Amino acid sequence: MKYNGLLPTLPKELRLFISVFVIVLSVGYFTGLLFIQETESTTPAGVEENYLGNEDDEDAEVMKFKKGEREMLTVIHTHVLSMSLIFFLLGGLVWITKAPKKLKLFLTIEPFLSIILTFGGIYVMWSGVGWFRYVVVLSGILMTITYTGSACLVLWQCIPPRNPNKYSSKSVIN
Structure with missing residues (x-):
């Protein structure tokens, strides 16, 4: 089957x-990023504070408490499932674009690795391995870059060609 x-x-x-x-x-995806920015979780220190709390910081403007295990499992569970579906659907569209294999x-593969590194990393960091906050931020950035690239590729190829004869004159689906 030709899909490229x-x-x-x-x-x-x-x-x-x-x-x-x-x-x-994309509106949903980038709204999620705005929420992350609102919680000040865009830096390694912000990620750590968001999940481990800041009760010891007397100068903190907003008091945050360490998340409980149940809350952590809920956050990880919902994000891994929903983001896997997002990237599965978007990846399916990427595979039918005309682009290098x-x-x-x-x-289409990298986002799944980033999902595991980001949300698994949040849990590992929450469990006490503090340096994983850097893994969380880097994998989150890479996930966003691949999302943006995939979405742009799909949208670009949905624009009608300037030369209508560039592709077959027959539609695949009538």
């Missing part, structure tokens, strides 16, 4: 549907 380059050949209605899906998905492999 299938996306640009789909009928405009399907490409519009896919575009709207990726845009709405190695790029598509990176954009």
Whole structure:
């Protein structure tokens, strides 16, 4: 089955549907990043404070307490499941774009590694291995870069070609 380059050949209605899906998905993804910024968890120290608390810091503007095990498991469980589905769906769309196979492999496999490193890293850090806060931040940054790259690739290929004869004149789906 030929799937490389299938996306640009789909009928405009399907490409519009896919575009709207990726845009709405991106609104949700980047809103989550705004929430992370609001909790000041964009730095290694902020991540550590968010999950381990700051009760010992007398100068803290907002008092934060160490999260309990139940809360940690809930955060990790929900994020791993939901983000796996997000990247599975987006990855499926990436695979039908016209792009080099190695790029598509990176954009579709890396996010799953970052999910494990980010949320597994949060749990390891919470368990007492403080240096994992750096792993959490770096893997979160890489996850966002791959999300953005994947979403842009899919959206770019949903734009109708300037030369309508560039792709087959027959639509894959009528």
